[in-house]
Amino acid sequence: MASTFEHPGELGAQDPIRLLAIRDEPLSLEEVFRAVGDDAAGGTALFVGTVRNHDGGADVDGLGYSCHPSAEAEMRRIAEKVVAEYPVRALAAVHRVGDLAVGDLAVIVAVSCPHRGEAFEACRKLIDDLKHEVPIWKHQKFSDGTEEWVGAC
Template structure:
C-alpha cells in the first residue's frame, strides 16, 4: 500500500449501521515504521457477560450523536500516550445477531508490545467513554441496556 508515514496517525474512525470489514480496518493502518500491528475484533456472543451468563437472543447497538466526537477523543488519547504510527476504530450500530462483528480496532506501533498495549487501551477506553449502548434481548423475554456512560 505504500508508506503513509507523513499522514496523521488516526486513519479511520466510524460508527456505522452496515457490516464491518476487518480488511478495511487492517488496510487503514500500514506504516513503514511500524513493526507490530495489533487488531481487536469484538463479536456478539450468545450469552451475557454477567455471572449468570443469560442466553442472548439478539441485541442492538445505539449511538449518541456525540459518539464519533468521543471516539476521536479516545483515539487522540491513545496517540498521545503511545508511539502510534497508525490507528483505526469502527463500531457497528443497529440490529446484530450472534457472531456478527460489533467493533474492530487496529493500532500500528514500532514494536509489538506497544501495539498490544495501545490496542488494549483503545478498546477499553472506547467501551468506557464512547456513548454507544447495547440493548440485549434474553431467551427468557427480558431486555437490558448495557454500557450507558456519562455524557457531559
C-alpha cells in the first residue's frame, strides 16, 4: 500500500508533545529549543513572553503568577489540539509561577513543523489558546502602590 507521504520523515513524530510544565524557577530558552529539535522539521517557531515595565498606562514594578491545580492538564489538552490541527513534529510549552521581576521570562512556547508557515501558525495557536484557556492568573504590582489581578474569574 502506497503512502501519501513523499518521504518517511514526513510521517508524524511518535510523541510530538516533548515538554509541558509549570515551574516556580526561571525558564530556559535553551531547554525549550532543544525539546523541539527534530531532523524532519524545516521550521521552528518560538515565542517568549516577558514581564514588561508597564500596562494600561501605569508603571509595573513586578508581578506574580498563580495557577489552578488543573493548569498542566489544560496545557496538555491545548497541546493535543494543536498537534491534531497542524503537522507538528515537536511542541513544548513552559509557564512560570511565583513572583517575577520586569524582564523575567514568564512563558516560552515552541513548535517545529515541516515548513515555516505551519510552525508560525501552530505556535501562535498554542500561545493564544494557552493565554485564554489555561487557569493561570497574573497579579500585577504597580509603581503607585496599586495592584491588579488579570485573568482571575
